[in-house]
Amino acid sequence: MYLRKGVYEKLQKVLQLLPREYSLILYDGFRPFQVQQNLFNLFLTEMKRNNPTFSEKEILDETLKYVAYPSFMPDRISPHLTGGAIDLTIGTLNGEPLDFGTSFDELSEKSVTRYFEHHPDENIDALNNRRMLYNCMTAVGFANYSGEWWHYDYGNIQWARRMGEKEARYGAVEVTIENNQVKEFRFQ
Numbered sequence: 001m002y003l004r005k006g007v008y009e010k011l012q013k014v015l016q017l018l019p020r021e022y023s024l025i026l027y028d029g030f031r032p033f034q035v036q037q038n039l040f041n042l043f044l045t046e047m048k049r050n051n052p053t054f055s056e057k058e059i060l061d062e063t064l065k066y067v068a069y070p071s072f073m074p075d076r077i078s079p080h081l082t083g084g085a086i087d088l089t090i091g092t093l094n095g096e097p098l099d100f101g102t103s104f105d106e107l108s109e110k111s112v113t114r115y116f117e118h119h120p121d122e123n124i125d126a127l128n129n130r131r132m133l134y135n136c137m138t139a140v141g142f143a144n145y146s147g148e149w150w151h152y153d154y155g156n157i158q159w160a161r162r163m164g165e166k167e168a169r170y171g172a173v174e175v176t177i178e179n180n181q182v183k184e185f186r187f188q
């Protein structure tokens, strides 16, 4: 997995804040454009299959809650293309994920970070675990995407907007891929 150095350093700080019996499980970091595009198409197809009565617009609007549109445009860069976005959870020291109330990437309203704040009786463990991740991540400077409890940003345009920063620190990263390996990075 590739990440911006600043993101990696902040994750080290998060590990120091977490109670000693826990670890961080990293699901996804930097994504090349092609990967974002494939993910977007996969989610769109899944959304269509799950909601056969939805209009094209409803399918698109719902899909965009769970995956960013693949874009290099500076004011709407997909966050994972910058290396400044991380999808993660908290696990035991054996790498077993704690209960966060949904699986990673679940297409469900329960994936909204604050869902259990409004439904605490449904799953108090998930509520507390989401709070633990949120508090540790925001304490070191990450900003959460409110639609997904596992997605945090640092340094990209989404982070800058949520934090009231004048500008992003990280733009998009383009890569050349050969034989499924990254051969060259180009920083915008």
Ligand SMILES: C[C@@H](N)C(=O)N[C@H](C)C(=O)O
Pocket (backbone or CB within 6 Å): 028, 039, 065, 066, 067, 068, 069, 078, 079, 080, 085, 087, 105, 145, 148, 151
């Ligand atoms: C696909 C999911 N893990 C994700 O990363 N969603 C956000 C919104 C994204 O694509 O940036």
